Amino acid sequence: MTNTAIPAADVLRDPRANELAVAGQWKLFWLRFRRHRLAVISLVVVLALYLVAAFAQFIAPFDPNATNARFTYAPPQYVSLFYDGKFAPHVDRLAMTLNKESMRREFTKEADQPVFIDVLAPSEPYKLLGLFTVETKFFGIENAERGDSLYLFGADRLGRDIFSRVIYGAQISLSIGLVGVFLSLVLGVTIGGISGFFGGFTDVVIQRFIELLRSIPTIPLWMGLAAAIPVGWPPLRTYFFITLIVSLIGWTALAREVRGKFLSMRDEDFVTAARLDGMSEIGIIFSHLVPSFVSHIIATLTLAIPTMILAETALSFLGIGLQPPIISWGTLLQEAQNIRAVAQAPWLLFTPAAAIVIAVLALNFLGDGLRDAADPYGATS
Amino acid sequence: MLQFLAKRLLYAIPTMFAVSIIAFIIIQLPPGDYLTTLMADWASQGGAVEAGTVAAMRERYGLDQPAYIQYYKWIAGILLHGDFGMSFEYGRPVSELIWSRLGFSFLLALLTLIFSWVIAVPIGILSAVRQYSIADYCATLIAFVFLALPNFVLALAMMYAMSAWFGQSVGGLFSPEFIDAPWSLARFWDFLKHVWLPVFAIGTGSLAALVRIMRANLLDELRKPYVTTARAKGVSEFALLMRYPVRIALNPLISALGWILPAAVSTEILVSVVMSLPTTGPLLLRSLLAQDMYLAGSLILLISVLTIIGTLVSDILLALADPRIRLQ
Numbered sequence: 019m020t021n022t023a024i025p026a027a028d029v030l031r032d033p034r035a036n037e038l039a040v041a042g043q044w045k046l047f048w049l050r051f052r053r054h055r056l057a058v059i060s061l062v063v064v065l066a067l068y069l070v071a072a073f074a075q076f077i078a079p080f081d082p083n084a085t086n087a088r089f090t091y092a093p094p095q096y097v098s099l100f101y102d103g104k105f106a107p108h109v110d111r112l113a114m115t116l117n118k119e120s121m122r123r124e125f126t127k128e129a130d131q132p133v134f135i136d137v138l139a140p141s142e143p144y145k146l147l148g149l150f151t152v153e154t155k156f157f158g159i160e161n162a163e164r165g166d167s168l169y170l171f172g173a174d175r176l177g178r179d180i181f182s183r184v185i186y187g188a189q190i191s192l193s194i195g196l197v198g199v200f201l202s203l204v205l206g207v208t209i210g211g212i213s214g215f216f217g218g219f220t221d222v223v224i225q226r227f228i229e230l231l232r233s234i235p236t237i238p239l240w241m242g243l244a245a246a247i248p249v250g251w252p253p254l255r256t257y258f259f260i261t262l263i264v265s266l267i268g269w270t271a272l273a274r275e276v277r278g279k280f281l282s283m284r285d286e287d288f289v290t291a292a293r294l295d296g297m298s299e300i301g302i303i304f305s306h307l308v309p310s311f312v313s314h315i316i317a318t319l320t321l322a323i324p325t326m327i328l329a330e331t332a333l334s335f336l337g338i339g340l341q342p343p344i345i346s347w348g349t350l351l352q353e354a355q356n357i358r359a360v361a362q363a364p365w366l367l368f369t370p371a372a373a374i375v376i377a378v379l380a381l382n383f384l385g386d387g388l389r390d391a392a393d394p395y396g397a398t399s
Numbered sequence: 400m401l402q403f404l405a406k407r408l409l410y411a412i413p414t415m416f417a418v419s420i421i422a423f424i425i426i427q428l429p430p431g432d433y434l435t436t437l438m439a440d441w442a443s444q445g446g447a448v449e450a451g452t453v454a455a456m457r458e459r460y461g462l463d464q465p466a467y468i469q470y471y472k473w474i475a476g477i478l479l480h481g482d483f484g485m486s487f488e489y490g491r492p493v494s495e496l497i498w499s500r501l502g503f504s505f506l507l508a509l510l511t512l513i514f515s516w517v518i519a520v521p522i523g524i525l526s527a528v529r530q531y532s533i534a535d536y537c538a539t540l541i542a543f544v545f546l547a548l549p550n551f552v553l554a555l556a557m558m559y560a561m562s563a564w565f566g567q568s569v570g571g572l573f574s575p576e577f578i579d580a581p582w583s584l585a586r587f588w589d590f591l592k593h594v595w596l597p598v599f600a601i602g603t604g605s606l607a608a609l610v611r612i613m614r615a616n617l618l619d620e621l622r623k624p625y626v627t628t629a630r631a632k633g634v635s636e637f638a639l640l641m642r643y644p645v646r647i648a649l650n651p652l653i654s655a656l657g658w659i660l661p662a663a664v665s666t667e668i669l670v671s672v673v674m675s676l677p678t679t680g681p682l683l684l685r686s687l688l689a690q691d692m693y694l695a696g697s698l699i700l701l702i703s704v705l706t707i708i709g710t711l712v713s714d715i716l717l718a719l720a721d722p723r724i725r726l727q
Binding site: 226229230232233234235236237238239241242243245246324328331332335336337338351354355356357360361364367368371374375378379382383 | 410413414417418421422425428429543544546547548549551552555556558559562563657658661662664665666668669672673683684687688690695696698699702703706707710
C-alpha cells in the first residue's frame with residue numbers, strides 16, 4: 019500500500035528496511051502476545067472450536083435431526099476406555115423401562131453389555147465442507163445393532179443426540195459472531211473514522227448518537243426488532259437479519275476506539291505529509307491511519323465476538339431469534355426453557371451452556387491478550 | 400454545578416425523543432396496522448365490529464394519515480393524557496397493565512445495583528491489595544466465568560439446584576398466598592425470601608465487571624508516589640488504603656453506573672422470563688410474540704426512558720463525588 023501511496027517517501031527508504039520495519043511491528047506484537055500464557059491457550063481453544071465447527075459433519079457421530087423414539091430423554095453415557103484389560107473405548111448399553119406411574123422412560127446402565135466405539139468409523143457418504151465426498155466419521159458405534167446407543171451428552175425429547183447438535187450448533191453460533199463482527203467492523207471503522215477525522219460538529223453529532231445507542235437497554239430493543247422478523251422467512255434470511263440486529267450495538271465500542279485513535283493521530287507528521295502530497299482524505303484514512311492501528315481493531319473485534327454470541331443465544335432462547343430447525347446454541351437452550359424441562363433432563367441446559375461458556379471465555383481471554391500485545395501501556399478505554 | 404446539570408438535562412431530551420421514535424418504529428414494524436389486527440381478533444371471537452367504532456379509532460390514532468402525524472398523535476396521547484393505546488390481547492388500556500410491572504422491574508434493577516456494588520468493592524480491593532495471591536486468582540477466575548455465563552442460564556441452573564437439592568420450588572417474587580395481598584411485614588419478608596435469587600442471577604455479570612474495574616483502578620492508584628509518601632510518613636496501611644487510593648478508585652465505578660443500569664435492566668428481562676417474575680420481561684415477550692404492538696412499544700419506550708433518567712441520576716452523582724467532572 020505504501021508503494022503506490024507515497025512514492026516520494028519510498029525513494030528515501032530502502033525497500034528492504036521498510037519490509038523489516040513492518041515485519042518488526044508484527045513480530046513485536048507476536049512476542050508480546052506469547053508472554054500472555056492464558057491468551058495463547060485461549061487462541062488454541064478458539065482455533066479448535068472453529069475447526070470443530072468447520073468439520074462438524076465429520077466430528078458429529080450422528081445426524082443432528084435424526085430422532086429416536088426409544089431414547090427420549092436418555093441420560094448422557096460416559097465413555098470408559100478399557101474393557102477386559104484391553105484398550106477398547108465403550109459405553110454401557112442403556113436398558114429402557116417404561117414407568118407406568120409417571121409414564122416416563124427410565125434408563126438403567128447394563129455394565130456387562132458394552133457398546134464399543136469405533137474411531138474413524140465408516141458411515142453413509144456425505145459431503146465434507148460441500149467439496150469432498152467422505153465415508154468416514156471421527157467416531158461411531160462399532161457394528162451398530164438395534165438398541166445400541168451412544169449419547170455422550172444425552173438425548174432430547176425426540177431422542178436426538180445432543181452431542182451432535184452442540185457440534186452443529188457451533189457452526190451457527192460461532193459464525194454469527196464472525197459475520198456480526200464483520201458488519202460491526204465496517205460500521206465502526208467508517209463512522210468512528212469520520213467522527214475522529216473530521217472532528218467538530220460531525221464528531222459531536224456522531225458521539226451523541228453512539229451515546230444514545232449505548233444508553234438504551236439492548237435486550238428490549240433487540241427483542242422488538244427481532245420479533246418483527248416474519249416467521250415464514252427462509253432460515254438464511256432470518257440468520258442474516260438476526261446477525262444484523264446483533265451487530266447494531268456492537269459497532270459502537272469499535273467506533274469509539276477508532277475515533278480515539280484518529281483524534282490522536284490526525285496531526286501526526288505522516289498524515290500531514292500525505293495531505294500535502296494531495297492525497298484525498300478517504301485515501302489517507304484507509305491507507306495510512308487504518309493500518310497504523312489494525313492491531314487494536316483486531317483486539318476490539320475479538321472482544322466483540324462473545325457479546326454477539328451471547329446476544330444470539332439470548333434471542334433464540336426467548337424464541338424470537340433463530341427458530342428450529344436451525345441448530346444454534348441458543349435454539350438448543352430453548353429446549354430447556356422452563357424448570358420442568360431442566361428438572362427432567364438437566365443435560366439439555368448444561369451441555370449447550372458449557373459450550374457457550376468455553377467459547378466466550380476463550381474469546382475473552384484471547385481478546386485481552388491481543389489488546390495487551392497491541393498496547394504495551396494498557397491505555398485503553 | 401448548575402451549568403453541568405442544565406447541560407446534562409438538555410442532552411437527555413433529544414435522547415428521549417430519539418428513543419420514542421425507535422419505539423414508534425417498532426410499533427409500526429409488523430405488517431398491517433393495529434386496527435386490522437384488532438378486527439381480525441374480534442372477528443375470530445365471533446364479535447361483530449361496528450363501523451362507527453372502527454372509524455373513531457382510526458381517527459384517534461390517525462391511521463389513514465402519514466407516519467409523522469401518527470407519531471404526533473401517539474406521543475401527544477402519551478404526554479398529554481397518559482394514553483398509551485390499547486392492548487388488544489388483554490382488551491385493556493396499556494397504561495393499566497404496565498405500571499406495577501415497571502415498578503418491580505426497576506426495584507429489581509436497583510437492588511441488583513446495590514448488591515453488585517456492595518460485593519464488588521471489597522472483593523476488588525482485596526484482589527488489588529493482594530495481587531497474584533490465591534484469593535486474587537480465585538476472584539479473577541470466578542469473575543471471568545460469571546462474565547461468560549449467560550444470566551438466564553445461571554437463573555435456570557440455580558432454580559434447578561434449589562429444587563433438586565433443597566426440594567424448594569422457586570420462581571416468582573411472592574408465595575402464592577401473598578401475590579395479591581396488600582404490603583405488610585409478612586409480605587415484605589416473603590418478598591425478601593424470593594428476591595435474592597433473581598438479584599443474584601441478574602447481578603453476577605455486572606458484579607464481575609465491577610470487580611475487574613475496581614481491581615484495575617486500585618492497582619493504578621497503589622503504584623502512585625503519594626502512596627509511598629504516606630507510607631513513609633507512617634500512616635497505617637489500612638487507613639492509608641481507605642483514605643486515598645480507594646476513594647479515587649471508586650470514581651470510575653460510579654461512572655460505570657451509566658452502562659450497568661441498562662445492562663441490569665436488559666438482564667432483568669431475560670431472568671424474569673425464566674423465573675416468571677411479575678415484571679416487564681414476561682409481559683414484553685408475550686406482547687411481542689402476540690404482536691400486541693402498542694403494549695410492546697410502550698414497554699420499550701418506558702424501559703428506555705427510565706433507564707436514561709437513571710443514567711442521568713448517576714451522572715449527577717458522579718459530578719457530586721468528583722469535582723473534576725463538573726468543571727470539564
